[in-house]
Amino acid sequence: MKYIVAIIRPHKLEDVKKELLKEEVHLMTITEVLGCGRQQGITEVYRGVKEVDNLLRKVKLEIAVNDSFVERTVDAIMRSSREGEIGDGKIFILDLEECIRIRTGERGGEAIG
Ligand SMILES: Nc1ncnc2c1ncn2[C@@H]1O[C@H](COP(=O)(O)OP(=O)(O)OP(=O)(O)O)[C@@H](O)[C@H]1O
Ligand SMILES: [Mg+2]
Known part of the structure; x- marks a missing residue:
């Protein structure tokens, strides 16, 4: 299992969600954040x-x-x-050790989706 963290431009969110749904990826957490890239804004x-x-x-x-x-x-x-411009964002992929669905106690791949 992996934990994918993506930092994107706010106005891209709807398009990103649409493309994720096409790939049957529906479960996600979204947060508004402040960030600093290498141009330091x-x-x-x-x-x-x-x-x-x-x-x-x-x-x-x-x-x-x-x-x-x-x-x-x-x-x-x-x-x-992706727009091909600075500030497009970044994707981090982390190893995910465990996932537990609280309601059922299921773990791992069963619990993830
Ligand atoms: N190394 C990093 N660690 C944590 N967050 C990062 C890192 N690099 C980028 N981010 C986050 O991603 C956002 C967008 O980064 P950005 O696309 O500007 O990256 P960049 O490395 O400056 O690339 P580019 O030259 O294409 O702009 C940042 O505002 C920050 O929130
Ligand atoms: Mg940048």
């Missing part, structure tokens, strides 16, 4: 707006998946969030 220009604060608004998606879903999840996020 200062030189990030997007749609003509130059950001001056070094913390930019981003959206964080967290998705726990079985190994067989990793690539399709990453591909869906990539194709729906």
Whole structure:
């Protein structure tokens, strides 16, 4: 199992969700966050707006998946969030040790989706 954490542009969220649904990835946690990339916000220009604060608004998606879903999840996020501009975001893939559905006590792959 893997825990996929993706930081994306906020306005991409609906497109990303749509692409994830196409891949049967429905379970996710979404948080509004502030982030700093390697340009430290200062030189990030997007749609003509130059950001001056070094913390930019981003959206964080967290998705726990079985190994067989990793690539399709990453591909869906990539194709729906990439614009080819600085600040497009980043995807982190972490090993996930365990997952427990509290209601039933199921564990692992059974509990994840
Ligand atoms: N190494 C990191 N650790 C934690 N969060 C990060 C890291 N790199 C990027 N992020 C998060 O992702 C957001 C978007 O990063 P961003 O796309 O600007 O990355 P970048 O490395 O600067 O690449 P680019 O040159 O394409 O802009 C940041 O605002 C931050 O929230
Ligand atoms: Mg950046």
